[in-house]
Amino acid sequence: MSSPLVTSEVGRLRTVVLHRPGAELRRLTPRNNDELLFDGVPWVARAQEEHDAFAGALTERGVEVLYVDRLLAEVLDVPAAREQLVAAAVDDPRIGATLQHACVDHLSGLASTDLAAALIGGLAHDELPGARGLAWELMGQGDFVVRPLPNLLFTRDSSVWVGDQVAITSLAMPARHRESTITGAIYQHHPRFGGPQRLYDPSLEHLEGGDVLALAPGVLAVGVGERTTAGGAERLARRVFARGLAHTVLVVPIAQERATMHLDTIATMVDVDAMVMYPAVADTLVAWTVRAGADLPDDDDTVDLQVSGPAPFLTAASAAMGIDRLRLIDTGLDPVTAEREQWDDGNNTLALGPRLAVAYERNTVTNKALEAAGIEVVAIAGDQLGSGRGGPRCMSCPVVRDPLPA
Ligand SMILES: NC(=[NH2+])NCCC[C@H](N)C(=O)O
Numbered sequence: 001m002s003s004p005l006v007t008s009e010v011g012r013l014r015t016v017v018l019h020r021p022g023a024e025l026r027r028l029t030p031r032n033n034d035e036l037l038f039d040g041v042p043w044v045a046r047a048q049e050e051h052d053a054f055a056g057a058l059t060e061r062g063v064e065v066l067y068v069d070r071l072l073a074e075v076l077d078v079p080a081a082r083e084q085l086v087a088a089a090v091d092d093p094r095i096g097a098t099l100q101h102a103c104v105d106h107l108s109g110l111a112s113t114d115l116a117a118a119l120i121g122g123l124a125h126d127e128l129p130g131a132r133g134l135a136w137e138l139m140g141q142g143d144f145v146v147r148p149l150p151n152l153l154f155t156r157d158s159s160v161w162v163g164d165q166v167a168i169t170s171l172a173m174p175a176r177h178r179e180s181t182i183t184g185a186i187y188q189h190h191p192r193f194g195g196p197q198r199l200y201d202p203s204l205e206h207l208e209g210g211d212v213l214a215l216a217p218g219v220l221a222v223g224v225g226e227r228t229t230a231g232g233a234e235r236l237a238r239r240v241f242a243r244g245l246a247h248t249v250l251v252v253p254i255a256q257e258r259a260t261m262h263l264d265t266i267a268t269m270v271d272v273d274a275m276v277m278y279p280a281v282a283d284t285l286v287a288w289t290v291r292a293g294a295d296l297p298d299d300d301d302t303v304d305l306q307v308s309g310p311a312p313f314l315t316a317a318s319a320a321m322g323i324d325r326l327r328l329i330d331t332g333l334d335p336v337t338a339e340r341e342q343w344d345d346g347n348n349t350l351a352l353g354p355r356l357a358v359a360y361e362r363n364t365v366t367n368k369a370l371e372a373a374g375i376e377v378v379a380i381a382g383d384q385l386g387s388g389r390g391g392p393r394c395m396s397c398p399v400v401r402d403p404l405p406a
Contacts, residue, residue: 004193004399006161007217009269011401012353017155018055018396019068021047021385023121024148036150036175040387047384051153054358054380054392061352061378066192066399068152069116072182075189076112088181089119089146098133103145106131119182122148151176154390155397156264157227159183160209162220163245166193167200167236169207172227177202193399199239207232210262210394215269216321217404218247221287223263225254234290238303241292248320250287252313259343264393266342268349270357270375272404274327276349276366278342280335282328286310289320331369341366345382345391352378354404358392 025044055065075081086107090100123146125139158179160167168184180202211223222233237249267277293304318326346363361379
């Protein structure tokens with residue numbers, strides 16, 4: 001068991017955090033799926049089979065898989081973590097003090113595994129024994145006292161490791177806010193992670209892990225769009241510079257649309273010098289290059305930033321990475337197929353090492369282009385998992401990757 005360390009997207013993957021979808025997906029109905037950020041109502045048993053196959057493909061290749069629900073149940077044995085997470089679960093202006101107290105009483109009495117299940121799966125109105133009070137009376141039967149977290153599946157977004165420090169992110173969508181209370185508690189209290197230094201906190205400007213790509217050691221790309229704000233990118237840049245975790249941050253504006261909600265929905269690294277990218281944006285994507293000014297102050301948040309750009313993304317990225325040319329896997333697709341496969345997370349691959357990437361099997365044209373470019377594709381089924389609009393990269397939070405040879 002090595003200590004957490006992530007300095008690239010493609011160093012050999014050793015340890016990853018996943019979340020096997022469970023009861024929280026059974027909460028999705030046609031009435032709440034939009035608010036809960038799913039595009040449909042998944043078949044849960046099949047989603048679990050698909051996820052088990054995904055995890056199996058990783059463990060078969062020597063990757064240690066850690067599961068959020070188990071880590072969570074373990075940290076719930078720590079009284080401070082338990083108190084913090086129960087408080088976060090009822091921190092919701094909809095429910096009022098009476099119901100909050102009833103709910104705290106109920107949750108506090110649960111054994112750690114049951115509490116972990118309730119924190120992830122939520123608590124419906126009719127599942128709270130004996131609760132009363134105005135908010136409870138006015139709720140409908142299927143309403144949630146504690147909302148479920150179906151997007152916990154996408155472990156990429158609620159935390160991200162940069163070097164040996166962890167950013168507990170600030171999630172933009174209300175349906176996902178509480179996820180980072182869980183990742184925050186796990187990394188703070190679970191002995192497996194050794195109490196890492198925190199790079200970012202949920203109270204700061206919005207920043208999601210799906211927007212943060214470690215292009216090369218010392219070089220981060222941060223997408224700014226529907227989820228991550230320019231303020232979040234700026235804050236992260238100051239902190240990684242002050243702590244010596246990066247020398248360049250490329251800030252990449254992306255369309256504020258669901259199809260491109262994170263930078264990793266349009267491009268991911270598949271080799272030390274290659275990305276698979278949605279062809280429709282390849283020519284128009286730009287980046288602002290951000291570096292630290294000459295003197296680094298003691299305080300993270302006052303680092304002077306030098307900003308230049310915008311420049312074409314490929315030019316800015318190659319320069320920052322110190323390589324001649326960042327290769328784009330030219331998927332050579334017709335625009336309609338490209339749009340369909342981008343929507344189905346064809347560009348959202350998880351590298352297990354240089355030239356070895358997990359991808360959804362349904363994106364046959366993209367996968368063929370990857371293979372033709374010398375990338376071995378580990379194809380997984382994602383019919384049901386994909387209904388939450390996330391692929392292999394979204395569903396994984398790397399904790400340990402081998403450093404790339406210098
Ligand atoms: N890194 C990613 N692309 N994550 C995808 C997250 C999908 C999730 N349903 C959401 O809307 O937030």
